[in-house]
Amino acid sequence: MQCMLLSTAGASLPLADGRAVIFGRGPESRVSDKKCSRHQVKLVANYEDRTVLVTQLGANPSFLGDRALGRGQSGRLTEGSTLYLVNQKYPFTVQFSGDSNGASSPTLPKANEIDPKETKKEEQREKPKRSIQDFFPASPKKVWLVDTYLRTLPNTSSVKRPSSQDNELSAKRFCPPGSSGGEADAESVIEEKLKRLQEFAESASKCESVPSAAMGSAPCTKNCWEQRGSLMIFTAAGVVAREKVRTKAGLGLILMGASSPPNQAKILYPEIQPKLASLLKKGFKVVFFTNQMGISRGKLRPEVFKSKVEDVLATLKLPIQVFAATASGIYRKPVIGMWEHLCQKANDSITVDKLQSFYVGDAAGRPVNWAPGKKKKDFSCSDRLFALNIGLQFHTPEEFFLGWKPAPFVLPTFNPRTCDPNARLxxxxxxxxxxxxxxxxxxxxxxxxxxxxxxxxxxxxxxxxxxxxxxxxxxxxxxxxxxxxxxxxxxxxxxxxxxxxxxxxxxxxxxxxxxxxxxxxxxxxxxxxxxxxxxxxxxxxxxxxxxxxxxxxxxxxxxxxxxxxxxxxxxxxxxxxxxxxxxxxxxxxxxxxxxx
Missing domain, CATH: 3.40.50.300 (P-loop containing nucleotide triphosphate hydrolases)
Structure with a gap:
């Protein structure tokens, strides 16, 4: 089945089943009216009942038929009704086509039909690591990314990583555009592998669970947000506090920097989801830290950010805790206020072992041309410095998820640790x-x-x-x-x-x-x-x-x-x-x- 949002002006927007889409002023809607926000509504299609849930985000009201939606209010768009994007203008209708029992989306298939035995065989199979060259085809024509993005960061210090069996996508199974199989074959291969990765992550999160007494405290029962000054915290249902590591296969944290603006969020590599699922099974707690200064500067509304966070975690289908610093001060990376709040108030008083924990982030201070095809330098070094301030081992996403060698990086010229209170005045x-x-x-x-x-x-x-x-x-x-x-x-x-x-x-x-x-x-x-x-x-x-x-x-x-x-x-x-x-x-x- 497919779902399309259509306008009389000729705009069309495909909606995948259960996947949230932020929609508003811009080229996709062909609406240029400044009264319509770029984040006017959130749309979530439900293929089973052939409706679209519309949630108002913008300052000016949207309309479902004659009913006005205030900010934060929701309503159902059916095939016989009309969504007016703002102020009873710019009408859109929804059209479903195909069998409701079919696949939910041609590009984002549902994960529900994998043989557990085959999954076990796939997990145990030895797979070579991908080469850095695999990600830079001579003339790429498409971006092979899933719909949500996690940005992360590098370091030269080593950490005990999961074995190569945790790399769920090998170079042999990755077929970029321009390969001998052709673009159509490449696309089908990628779709199938992404589907299998999602299925594996879902089965991993449901199976082989460790009793909470061995893992830490009881898991969080529902998604929840809280605000502490300029710090926003999201704890997903299923998040479990972790105790200090005492064994080789013990407990710890994988900490990830999320740097992208929420409206640009995409999963960077397909390896991320299964690798995080594997770490959760081994007793790690996964925490994301992100700087979101746009909120305090009025460039990003909190409800838009919250919605995107929930969408990202819904895509990952993993219990994760998220910390967001919304202003300058002690919570903003690389200062460690978010980390201290996690350890002191957001881990159920369970001590975190820094030696068994590590940090992954992409704001790593890497220079221009740090890798083939990577023309731009890292926008900052805040993730690497965050890990350095805490005393955690650090990796870039390419190093940790793909097995690349450490890239060069540059630290700030001023090191505050070298200041001597006893120096000559x-x-x-x-x-x-x-x-x-x-x-x-x-x-x-x-x-x-x-x-x-x-x-x-x-x-x-x-x-x-x-x-x-x-x-x-x-x-x-x-x-x-x-x-x-x-x-x-x-x-x-x-x-x-x-x-x-x-x-x-x-x-x-x-x-x-x-x-x-x-x-x-x-x-x-x-x-x-x-x-x-x-x-x-x-x-x-x-x-x-x-x-x-x-x-x-x-x-x-x-x-x-x-x-x-x-x-x-x-x-x-x-x-x-x-x-x-x-x-x-x-x-x-x-x-x-x-x-x-």
């Missing part, structure tokens, strides 16, 4: 931070390079007038405040970025006019460390600093000219960033990589 070491005579001190350095903390700790307590543009509003006000302080007979400390000679000359001119020396304190914090400091501030509850965006950092970098004595300074001191922390928790947070 300034150079030259025989210089004095303050002067008994009246003077002007001009700071030069990136935002978040530690200037304000330094001045308030070492300079202002000595009676210096503190001049800062953040509080005074403009450089003109800063210059005036500097001049007033000198007229009052006090020394002045100017805490601004002052990247170029022009900005510094304003204070040199005032000091020369008043006949006092002017020194420069050059803060040597790098761009990468300044950005790290900025993110650390965001995560601290008592933070009093305004958040700095990347544009300001790079503006400073482009304008920066290193100060010299020839500008008129009497001395230039180089000030290092030497961190100090109120407690061990703050120090541990600072020493995590915070951006990939």
């Amino acid at each position: 300034y150079d030259p070491p025989d210089a004095s931070l303050t002067c008994s005579q009246q003077e002007v001190v001009v700071a030069v350095g990136y935002p978040a390079s530690g200037k304000s903390t330094f001045f308030h700790k070492h300079i202002v307590p000595k009676g210096y007038v503190y001049v800062n543009r953040d509080t005074l509003g403009s450089w003109q006000n800063c210059v005036s405040a500097c001049e007033r302080g000198l007229k009052e007979g006090r020394s002045v400390a100017v805490d601004n970025t002052n990247p170029d000679p022009e900005s510094r000359k304003r204070y040199l001119d005032v000091s020369q006019k008043m006949g006092v020396p002017c020194r420069c304190f050059l803060f040597t914090t790098s761009l990468e460390q300044a950005k790290h400091n900025n993110r650390f501030r965001e995560m601290m509850p008592a933070n009093k600093h305004a958040t700095v965006n990347d544009m300001i950092f790079h503006s400073y970098k482009n304008k920066f000219i290193e100060p010299s004595l020839s500008e008129g300074f009497s001395e230039i001191l180089k000030i290092r960033f030497v961190p100090s922390f109120p407690d061990t928790q703050s120090e541990a947070l600072y020493k995590q990589f915070s951006e990939g």
Whole structure:
């Protein structure tokens, strides 16, 4: 049987049985009306009763006949009724064809007719690993992906992996377009293998279950969502908490980074589903971690994201827990807030053994051309750094699911773990931070390079007038405040970025006019460390600093000219960033990589 959604404008959309589709404004619907959201409705066809379940997602109402649907409301579209996509406009009807007892979809067959004995033979058969070249045909004409996508990541450290018997799709059984069998044969072969993979995963999840007493706590009885600040958590029915690994075949976690926007979600490789099913049978808990900043920025509605997560897991047919960081802060990878919440509050108080757990993710810091046909570099290194912050072994999806060799990668130039709280604060070491005579001190350095903390700790307590543009509003006000302080007979400390000679000359001119020396304190914090400091501030509850965006950092970098004595300074001191922390928790947070 087939199901088609048809419009009077000539648009058509195939709907597979039981598979959710997000539908709205765009080329598929031929609707360009801005009142129609790109995620206007969710459609789920039911071949058995020949209806389509319509769930409203967009801000403006859709209509089933004369009935308006509010956001989150649902209704059934039958063959005799009409769906108006938005505001009683853009009519669509549904058409079913074929026998309801037939296959549910030509491209996504139902998995219900496999002989368990044959499955057992298939599982036990030795299969060679696929070569990297198998995935890069000379002239690919089709994308061989299932309807939901999981993105994951790489590392060179080794981990005990399942044997080659867990690779359910071998190079011998994979026939890409352009092979000797022809495209039609290739398509039928792929369809059949994907069907068998789905069937195997279903049978694996139903059979050979381990009693909960041996595995961990009792399984979750139903799907559920919860919200903890900027953290969203989905726990699928059947998820079981896992205890600390105590045997070679014991329990652990496979952690996967999910980086794709939800409207682009697809399963990356057909090996993913059977491999995860195999790991679940061996006692692993599977957890996905994803950054979804689009939610806090208003670019992605939570209900759309939730719907897609549920659709992805329905396709996988596996009990999986999902953590989504919706804003910046301690939950956003590579900072380990999501991991800590899992261990402390979302695993039924069962300790996780990190040595037996591992992480798979695709934001791995791989460069351009890291593999044949892979022209683009990884969009970030956040997954690899997330695993590094936690202390987990790490793999890319290609390494773990396909058996490829580790690819090259690049880590950030700044390593927060190397910061030394006992380092020398300034150079030259025989210089004095303050002067008994009246003077002007001009700071030069990136935002978040530690200037304000330094001045308030070492300079202002000595009676210096503190001049800062953040509080005074403009450089003109800063210059005036500097001049007033000198007229009052006090020394002045100017805490601004002052990247170029022009900005510094304003204070040199005032000091020369008043006949006092002017020194420069050059803060040597790098761009990468300044950005790290900025993110650390965001995560601290008592933070009093305004958040700095990347544009300001790079503006400073482009304008920066290193100060010299020839500008008129009497001395230039180089000030290092030497961190100090109120407690061990703050120090541990600072020493995590915070951006990939």
